[in-house]
Amino acid sequence: MAGGKQSPRQRMVNLMYLVFIAMLAMNMSKEVLSAFGLMKEKLSASNIRATEKNEASYDVLAQKAAEQAKQYGEAKQKTDTLRTMADGFYAYIEDLKTQMTSDLEDKTAYESMDKSGFLDQYFFANGKISPKGKEFVDKINEFREKSLEVLGESELSEVIKERFSTTDKKNKEGVTVNWLKYNYEGFPLIASLTKLTQIQADIKTTESDALSALLQGELQSAVSMTKYEAMVVFDKGAYYPGEKLSGKVILGKKDPNLTAEKVIINGEEIAEEKIQAGQVILDGPVGNVGDKELLGEFKFKEADSTVTIPIKGAYAVIPRPNEALVSADKMNVVYRGLANPLTISIPGVPGNKVSAKAPGLRRVKGDSYIMSPGNGSEVNIVVTGTPTGADKGVRSVKKFRIKDIPPAVGMVRGQYGTVKMPKSSVGRVSVAAGLPDFLFDLKLNVSSFKIKVPGQVAIPISGTTMTSRAKAALAKARRNDVITIFDIKASVSGSNYKIKKVLPVSIEITN
Structure with missing residues (x-):
């Protein structure tokens, strides 16, 4: 439009064209400004909900730390430190937002918030970053670094680094621009307000993430004692007459800082020195041959009540074996052309201490085997093993017939x-x-x-x-x-x- 000599009419047409484009730009800007305002409102509402949720989590953690200081004391100390930093940083940004809108009569007139004057003067002076601008960036960097220090190295570390990054950016022309100028210089007021509200949302999200990470899952579910399960674990599955019972009753979530108020098994209260690291040490006699049962309960203090966790377990006392037990899972023959499953074991001997040999036989896992017979009409399986505490081993030979698959x-x-x-x-x-x-x-x-x-x-x-x-x-x-x-x-x-x-x-x- 600027090239060559133009007639008055052509100059008038060009001027009208520019006015038309300006009008379109103004209409588009109003829509964009309103969109920023709506986004800011939603972020503000979300921040209120996040604050309430985080407050509830902090209260639950404080209660649990009072009941089980060894269990939850460190987590509470870390989250309290993070909470103090988050509250200070959040309040600083809220005060900045208040200053930005102090001259506005209607705080929701977003279409009129198209000027960038406040932050252009507050963050920048004579083309350089002002002390207030440097303070703002320092606040972000300080919160990021202290958060990483409190939480230590974890999966959350990279998220926090990215979430509160102040690294310089490249513009659309590929030129590196200072982070503060890239995000806040020349932007409409409502856009900057929305960005600041997003930082507040990131602060609340970081608090929530930290609570979950430090407590390994959703806080209220993880810290409740009702989530523990009592399990009876013996050193081996069966015992011989005259042996000593060896094993322990432990909780599903074992923790060296966890101590029960009282443990009762088969009607007798367990001595305090045998209750340690969330478990109970068992060391009494096993009794005569037969099935045995352990019944009892853990008692823990939680809030103003006592949580009772039942204990239920069983074991068997069996005679010392003198031969191996071999059973075919389908019948007393093995079939040519098939992978025949077999269970091979010796009572009182761990599966990894039992050896079974025969042509075509291989171990799958534990006492489970597969027999793939070849030619012939019979196969002998030789099983050997030494029971725990026995003076000599056991050797047994079992014969199986080999048959073809029937018609x-x-x-x-x-x-x-x-x-x-x-x-x-x-x-x-x-x-x-x-x-x-x-x-x-x-x-x-x-x-x-x-x-x-x-x-x-x-x-x-x-x-x-x-x-x-x-x-x-x-x-x-x-x-x-x-x-x-x-x-x-x-x-x-x-x-x-x-x-x-x-x-x-x-x-x-x-x-």
Whole structure:
């Protein structure tokens, strides 16, 4: 528009165009200013709610620290320090916001808060950062560094560094700009008020995050004694006559600072020296052979009441073994082509101290084994182990029969034998194979079969469904004809083992 000599009319058109753009910009600015105002209101309301929630958490923590000083004293000390810093910083920003709006009659007239004069003079002077501006940045840096010092190294550290960062920024032209100028110089008043309210929100969020981090989860849930569970833990699962009972009753959340008011087991109060680190030391005799039970309760003081946590446990006293116990989880045979699960153990001997050997046998975990037998009709499993406290080990040999997977049966529609159905349905059936009386739940895959229609030659088929040739032969079948599906080839799903025999299935035409 500025190039070349312009006529008076052209200059008038250009001037009107500029006025039109200015009017659009003014309208857009009003909408943006109102949006900032709405955001500030929502942030302010959120800060009020956050303050109330944090106050409640501080009160609960103070009560818990009074009841269990060793347990919660350090957490309370850290949060009290953070709380003092947060309150001071929050009040400083609130005072600044009050100064910014002191000359405004209507604090909600956001569309009129389009000037940047207050902070431009308050934070900056002659193009440089004023002492007030430096004080503002120092307040942010001080809160960030002291918060990190109180909380120590944690997952929250990086969040706080980012949340209260004052690192210089690059503008859209790629030029590095001082953080304070980048965020507050030349901005409308309402935009700066909103940014300051956001910093207040960050302060409240940091307090909330710190409470959760220091107490490892939601405060009220974590500190309540009702969340603890009493567990009886013995040094081993079974004992022999004459042995000493060894073990302990502990709480689900073990803590060296946790001490019960009283512990009672089987009607007797436990001595104070045996109650330590949130647990009770057991060291009495185990008793005679048989099942034993421990019943009792923990008693803790909480607020003005006493919380009782029940204790319930059991153990067995068993005779010393002289042979291993081996059981097949399915039956007294193992099947060729399958991973047969076995449980192998010796009473009174930990699973990792038991050794079992046989061709095709491997340990899965603990006393669980898998037997994949090879050729032959029998396999011997040799089990050895030494019970705790025994003078000599135990050796036992168990014999298992090896059998092939029994014959499967052909199936259509999930049925076997002779299945009745209308002629129109036969061409759509899918041929399958199954082991209805077998103890293992196996899936069999059919690869091929043959079909014989009365009066027609047998037709071989690959896959599980009828071919066009088979359907043509089926079209000639009559009512009461029995169609035979035979020579079914199947294998065990997930392995290369082929079923040696699959019995045929018949279809009787009903109409």
